Amino acid sequence: MNFKKFFDAVGWIFFPKRCKYCGCVIEPDRALCSNCSNNLPEISDPVCGFCGHSKADCICKSRKSYYSSVFAPFYYENMIKTAVGRMKFRENPALCRDFAEDMYKVFLQKYADIDFDLICYVPFSPDKIKSRAFNQAELLAKHLSEKTGIKLSDSLCCLYNIKSQHRIDGADRKGNVFGAYGVVNGEEVKDKTVLLVDDIKTTGATLDECAKMLRLYGAEKVYAITFAVAKAQKNITIDS
Ligand SMILES: [Zn+2]
Ligand SMILES: [Zn+2]
Structure with missing residues (x-):
């Protein structure tokens, strides 16, 4: 040796x-x-860009959202649930870099032809800013910004404390986040093509609310990317 x-x-x-x-x-x-x-619960092609599921699992019937599409490398199940828990609750920021690598592969497959101006991320609510060491969505966005060369923007803000979406039934999630997000710097997002980043998409209500605010402030288009997508139950209608 x-x-x-x-x-x-x-x-x-x-x-x-x-x-x-x-x-x-x-x-x-x-x-x-x-x-x-x-x-690994990989989301395999062909993928439905409206709900981010493989077309074989899609039940969204192409419902319209304020974001043009959403893609992710994985479903939020099995070891990917464990992975997100290790990143988020055990506060391991180094994992954000590893998981951003998986998102970057999806970015190259799905979004390489789009001329993005900005990367935004789903912001923490004020109480989470106090209680957590870091916002995993922000770190994922930061690493994606480094890899793609697209400017990172912290234009989105969360205006008041909201209940965690995973504690709420699917149908109530849209109401829980309604009006919760704002745009700090409207000029920065006006006429821009934005990549919106979060760690997990569940019903899509949070992404939709953030995309809605970006569009209200003049963003031309918003495309979303997450590390994982929660697979919808076949007997439940997905809400955006
Ligand atoms: Zn779909
Ligand atoms: Zn393993």
């Missing part, structure tokens, strides 16, 4: 390499654990 291999092995004992999605310990020369390698 040469010195490098020896020090790598010692380092692995104290700082073991972890699978970026589920967090289990993996061998140093692997990128993912075997379960994640084989079973």
Whole structure:
């Protein structure tokens, strides 16, 4: 064993390499654990741009939204739920860079031909700003901005405290976020083509409300991208 291999092995004992999605310990020369390698809930083409589901899972009937389309690399299930929990609640900002890589691949597939002016992100409400170390949507947007060269904008703001969307039934989510978002700098978004970033799309109500405000302030078009999309139940009508 040469010195490098020896020090790598010692380092692995104290700082073991972890699978970026589920967090289990993996061998140093692997990128993912075997379960994640084989079973990631990838959203496979062809994809419905209205709801972000694979067309085989789409039940949105192409309902119109204020954003033109939404795409994501994964469904929000299994190890991707674990991954989001590790990023968000265990406050691991380094994971945002890894997950932005997955979003960047989708960006290249779906949005490479669009001439974006700005990247905006779904902002935290005032109480979340106080209680959380970082806004994962903002960090994902920042890394995407670095990779794409598109300017990062913090024009969107959240005007008052709102209940977390995941605590609310689908039908009430639109009402929960109605009027909650504002635009700080209207001139910055006027006539611009905007990429809107969030970590998870559930019903799409939050993305739609943010896109609505950007459009009200004159943004020409808004396209959305998230790390994960919650798969709609086939017997529930998706709300935007
Ligand atoms: Zn894994
Ligand atoms: Zn659809």
